[in-house]
Amino acid sequence: MDLTYIPLYAVLVSLAAVPFILLSSKKPNLREFWTILAGVIKFLLVLALLPSALQGNVIELELLEIAPNLPLVLKADTFGVFFAIIASGLWILTSFYSIGYMRGHHEKKQTRYFASFAICLSSTIGIAFSGNLLTFIIFYEMLTLATYPLVIHSETKKGIAAGRKYLSYTLSAGLLLIAAAAITYSITGTLEFVPGGIFGDTDLSNSMAVVIFLLFLGGVGVKAGIMPLHSWLPSAMAAPTPVSALLHAVAVVKSGVFGVIRVVGFIFGPEMMAEFGLNEILMVLAGITIIVASLLAFAQDNLKRRLAYSTIGQLSYIVLGAALLTETGLIGSIMHISFHATMKITLFFCAGAIMVNLHKKNISDMNGIARVMPWTMAAFTIGSMGLAGIPPLNGFVSKWYLASGALEGGMILPVIILVISGLLNVGYFFPIIHRAYFRKGGPELEGHTEASPFMVVPLFSTAVLSILFGLNPDLFFNFFDMATSIASSIFNPL
Amino acid sequence: MIGSEIPALIPVTYILFAILIPVIGLWKREITWHLSLLGTGTATFFSAWGFMHLIQTGETIRYFFGGWAPPIGIEFVYDGLAAFIVLVINAIAFLVLIHSKEISKVEFPGKKLAYYTVSMLLMLGFNGMVLTGDLFNLYVFLEISSLSSYALIAIGEKRAPYAAFRYLIIGTVGGSLYLLGVGFLYTVTGTLNIIDMHVMLPQVIGHSSVIAALILMIIGVGVKAALFPLHGWLPDSYTFASSTSSALIAPIGTKVAAYILFRVVLFLFGVELIDHQLPVTTIIGIFAGIGILYGSIMAIAQSEMKKMLAYSSVSQIGYIIMGLSLANPFGFIGAVLHILNHAMMKALLFLVSGSIRLKEGHSLITKFDNSYRKKYPWTMAAFTTAAISMVGLPPLAGFFSKWYLALGTIDNSNWLLLAVILISSLLNAVYFFRILEKIYLNNPDTESTEETEVVERDEVGFTMMFPMAVMAIGLLLVGIFNAYIVNVIFNMFPAGF
Numbered sequence: 001m002d003l004t005y006i007p008l009y010a011v012l013v014s015l016a017a018v019p020f021i022l023l024s025s026k027k028p029n030l031r032e033f034w035t036i037l038a039g040v041i042k043f044l045l046v047l048a049l050l051p052s053a054l055q056g057n058v059i060e061l062e063l064l065e066i067a068p069n070l071p072l073v074l075k076a077d078t079f080g081v082f083f084a085i086i087a088s089g090l091w092i093l094t095s096f097y098s099i100g101y102m103r104g105h106h107e108k109k110q111t112r113y114f115a116s117f118a119i120c121l122s123s124t125i126g127i128a129f130s131g132n133l134l135t136f137i138i139f140y141e142m143l144t145l146a147t148y149p150l151v152i153h154s155e156t157k158k159g160i161a162a163g164r165k166y167l168s169y170t171l172s173a174g175l176l177l178i179a180a181a182a183i184t185y186s187i188t189g190t191l192e193f194v195p196g197g198i199f200g201d202t203d204l205s206n207s208m209a210v211v212i213f214l215l216f217l218g219g220v221g222v223k224a225g226i227m228p229l230h231s232w233l234p235s236a237m238a239a240p241t242p243v244s245a246l247l248h249a250v251a252v253v254k255s256g257v258f259g260v261i262r263v264v265g266f267i268f269g270p271e272m273m274a275e276f277g278l279n280e281i282l283m284v285l286a287g288i289t290i291i292v293a294s295l296l297a298f299a300q301d302n303l304k305r306r307l308a309y310s311t312i313g314q315l316s317y318i319v320l321g322a323a324l325l326t327e328t329g330l331i332g333s334i335m336h337i338s339f340h341a342t343m344k345i346t347l348f349f350c351a352g353a354i355m356v357n358l359h360k361k362n363i364s365d366m367n368g369i370a371r372v373m374p375w376t377m378a379a380f381t382i383g384s385m386g387l388a389g390i391p392p393l394n395g396f397v398s399k400w401y402l403a404s405g406a407l408e409g410g411m412i413l414p415v416i417i418l419v420i421s422g423l424l425n426v427g428y429f430f431p432i433i434h435r436a437y438f439r440k441g442g443p444e445l446e447g448h449t450e451a452s453p454f455m456v457v458p459l460f461s462t463a464v465l466s467i468l469f470g471l472n473p474d475l476f477f478n479f480f481d482m483a484t485s486i487a488s489s490i491f492n493p494l
Numbered sequence: 495m496i497g498s499e500i501p502a503l504i505p506v507t508y509i510l511f512a513i514l515i516p517v518i519g520l521w522k523r524e525i526t527w528h529l530s531l532l533g534t535g536t537a538t539f540f541s542a543w544g545f546m547h548l549i550q551t552g553e554t555i556r557y558f559f560g561g562w563a564p565p566i567g568i569e570f571v572y573d574g575l576a577a578f579i580v581l582v583i584n585a586i587a588f589l590v591l592i593h594s595k596e597i598s599k600v601e602f603p604g605k606k607l608a609y610y611t612v613s614m615l616l617m618l619g620f621n622g623m624v625l626t627g628d629l630f631n632l633y634v635f636l637e638i639s640s641l642s643s644y645a646l647i648a649i650g651e652k653r654a655p656y657a658a659f660r661y662l663i664i665g666t667v668g669g670s671l672y673l674l675g676v677g678f679l680y681t682v683t684g685t686l687n688i689i690d691m692h693v694m695l696p697q698v699i700g701h702s703s704v705i706a707a708l709i710l711m712i713i714g715v716g717v718k719a720a721l722f723p724l725h726g727w728l729p730d731s732y733t734f735a736s737s738t739s740s741a742l743i744a745p746i747g748t749k750v751a752a753y754i755l756f757r758v759v760l761f762l763f764g765v766e767l768i769d770h771q772l773p774v775t776t777i778i779g780i781f782a783g784i785g786i787l788y789g790s791i792m793a794i795a796q797s798e799m800k801k802m803l804a805y806s807s808v809s810q811i812g813y814i815i816m817g818l819s820l821a822n823p824f825g826f827i828g829a830v831l832h833i834l835n836h837a838m839m840k841a842l843l844f845l846v847s848g849s850i851r852l853k854e855g856h857s858l859i860t861k862f863d864n865s866y867r868k869k870y871p872w873t874m875a876a877f878t879t880a881a882i883s884m885v886g887l888p889p890l891a892g893f894f895s896k897w898y899l900a901l902g903t904i905d906n907s908n909w910l911l912l913a914v915i916l917i918s919s920l921l922n923a924v925y926f927f928r929i930l931e932k933i934y935l936n937n938p939d940t941e942s943t944e945e946t947e948v949v950e951r952d953e954v955g956f957t958m959m960f961p962m963a964v965m966a967i968g969l970l971l972v973g974i975f976n977a978y979i980v981n982v983i984f985n986m987f988p989a990g991f
Binding site for chain 1: 882885919
């Protein structure tokens with residue numbers, strides 16, 4: 001089978017759905033049908049790339065030369081397919097969930113919402129399949145713009161303020177990335193993503209290397225939520241919950257960490273990272289972010305904000321794994337991209353279900369809710385245990401690899417950070433579970449039952465996925481095999 | 495072969511129509527608009543033809559007027575750069591004049607005859623400036639275009655004549671300085687032909703009057719280009735002039751002046767020659783950088799859309815001049831590409847402001863609200879495209895000129911100017927997203943009136959929508975296919991690149 005054009009179709013299919021979504025704004029069922037249809041097609045297209053990705057093949061499609069010697073390239077390598085599977089797979093679940101949430105919450109402007117969502121997914125898959133940095137930047141900026149209408153969806157003062165903050169962070173980041181790309185291009189003459197890096201033997205002064213790296217880090221670090229560039233994320237929780245779930249736990253923030261790994265593994269390469277001590281910069285920032293974000297999570301009473309801080313901490317696990325510069329560490333880091341996605345999306349789905357069903361946003365009001373929403377809270381418990389790294393959930397697997405990667409590199413401190421952070425995770429999730437199960441609920445809970453199946457089915461499926469991946473990381477989609485082959489391609493370039 | 499006559503045909507077309515419009519217009523006043531379209535359309539056609547011809551043959555056309563060979567006669571030099579600029583300005587003028595049909599009925603009723611005649615003269619001046627190979631002839635065309643633009647600016651709001659008078663004073667000083675510089679050069683070299691003088695200059699470069707001439711010419715043309723700090727005339731002129739005049743002069747006028755700077759600095763003198771005497775390019779670069787930031791910050795401070803766009807022009811012209819100051823291939827590509835991009839973006843933005851003025855009677859940003867989104871969906875879509883391109887987000891055209899300029903600053907290790915490009919992009923984002931927020935979102939301060947108030951669609955007519963749509967789509971196409979344009983620009987480099 002000729003797979004050459006599949007990556008292009010995978011990017012375009014949700015974009016193609018946008019006009020249909022806009023045209024059927026008066027018929028909600030038809031409109032949502034287009035979303036689901038595009039989601040399913042997109043997922044199948046990405047899955048079609050899986051066998052070749054597992055064999056380590058790279059499907060490359062040069063679209064056009066957008067600037068002299070700088071083509072627009074889509075490249076479905078193993079890492080790209082890995083990320084695309086997660087994003088497109090979870091989009092289907094999120095679409096079902098969105099239907100339940102948006103209708104249950106009587107949200108306005110749902111057409112704009114579903115259309116922007118579709119554009120976001122096109123951008124995300126575009127990011128996954130970008131063959132060079134310029135293509136990456138184009139989709140990265142597209143993602144920024146497409147997310148904006150979702151962040152300000154409520155059009156309240158708070159929402160608009162969050163939107164401004166979001167834009168000022170992400171647009172500045174985009175500019176730093178452009179500057180970094182321009183400097184890299186003028187030094188190396190290429191912007192292609194090559195496992196092991198593109199700088200090769202170029203003679204680079206120490207300060208120059210650090211400056212370029214910091215520019216890159218500023219560029220991708222905002223979406224990856226690395227401190228001190230993180231504060232847009234808690235504000236962006238003003239968005240509807242499905243947005244927080246898919247974009248602010250999966251697509252947008254994972255594009256950020258995906259970018260970090262692209263920069264570390266495919267632009268600089270492990271050798272150069274070590275030579276100039278760039279990995280230490282990354283490690284220090286990630287370590288601080290993990291601890292501080294976990295501590296800040298304690299202070300949040302709003303459930304979504306607590307989850308946001310948890311996300312910031314968990315994203316830095318991935319960054320930390322990349323900074324370890326060991327193969328095992330990178331495997332852990334890459335697997336955490338997918339595993340954190342299933343866990344965190346579960347938690348956000350739960351938060352949304354509670355909000356729509358019981359109109360509760362704050363943790364302090366959540367006494368006894370497990371009685372009315374047993375399935376939701378069961379899923380919540382699974383997700384939070386996974387994030388704390390308790391076996392047999394998938395969070396344990398990726399953490400295990402992260403820790404062994406650190407030990408392989410002879411580093412103790414990262415392991416200590418991981419352990420402390422695990423305890424802190426337990427610390428800020430346990431009170432929620434305790435309240436939900438063991439405190440007596442107020443009279444306002446009477447008459448309420450579980451949320452709509454549109455929400456409960458997706459959130460329970462992702463919880464089950466978290467368990468299944470914990471038992472066997474290779475169960476579906478060979479996530480473990482893919483992570484291994486990506487890591488090995490970076491550390492043993494041809 | 496008509497191909498070799500193109501350089502003469504373009505200005506002759508404008509002369510012809512500058513005569514035809516008043517003659518026929520006196521008899522049938524309502525067709526002046528059609529005649530002006532025919533004029534600019536014909537000129538655009540010739541420019542496009544000539545441009546294609548030039549790409550195919552790759553030969554510069556030197557057209558000697560009356561068969562008198564230079565340096566005795568006057569010649570027009572139709573090289574890649576001139577052909578490109580001529581095509582850009584004529585096409586933009588054509589589109590802007592299409593848009594002017596409705597505007598002319600409201601903003602200058604009864605003055606259509608004079609207006610369209612003068613606009614033909616304006617275009618004659620601009621085309622002549624670009625094409626001529628003779629420094630004194632250039633001054634003549636400069637004055638033709640300047641006098642026409644004073645007149646066009648004066649046709650506008652109440653305060654327009656005052657703004658035009660101010661421009662007249664400053665502009666005349668600028669023109670005189672340029673002429674003085676030309677005189678100095680003539681006394682030393684004995685020629686006025688650019689190509690001829692370029693050959694002679696290395697022998698007389700040590701002469702103090704040559705240096706004086708260079709400085710005078712840069713300042714003189716700098717006034718016309720609104721290079722910071724010589725931009726004082728610009729904001730008021732663009733704001734108070736009629737919407738069509740702003741849309742006509744803003745994208746074209748300063749670009750042509752910037753082009754003259756290119757001719758003087760890169761083609762007449764050559765960078766190596768002058769940088770041995772004076773760090774001219776460095777100084778220009780500093781002023782361009784300050785101008786970029788100053789223009790952007792002032793644009794943020796404005797509450798009137800046209801004034802905001804005017805300050806934005808001061809900033810954007812800085813990009814073009816910055817490309818010149820970098821004096822390397824990337825900088826040159828970025829600048830030339832930005833001439834095209836900014837001409838399209840700024841023309842489009844001024845047309846949008848004109849459309850809003852026509853419909854709403856004002857263009858005060860503070861009064862914008864989200865009913866515009868429903869009333870003028872396509873106009874607002876065009877505005878959004880231009881805004882995103884101005885901010886410089888890929889894959890729209892604005893990104894790529896900035897990309898090449900950034901590469902140019904890196905080539906020179908000029909980190910300061912790189913930072914200027916980045917910061918000004920952010921400032922652009924501030925003043926454009928401020929408007930987008932107002933157009934697309936509910937005002938959270940007012941009580942939610944949504945659903946209660948039904949807003950009828952009230953989109954502008956075809957003659958206004960068509961030029962805006964062409965430019966908006968053009969921004970996307972130029973962005974995606976900019977490699978083709980850049981490959982053409984590769985053939986425009988001055989000697990020594």
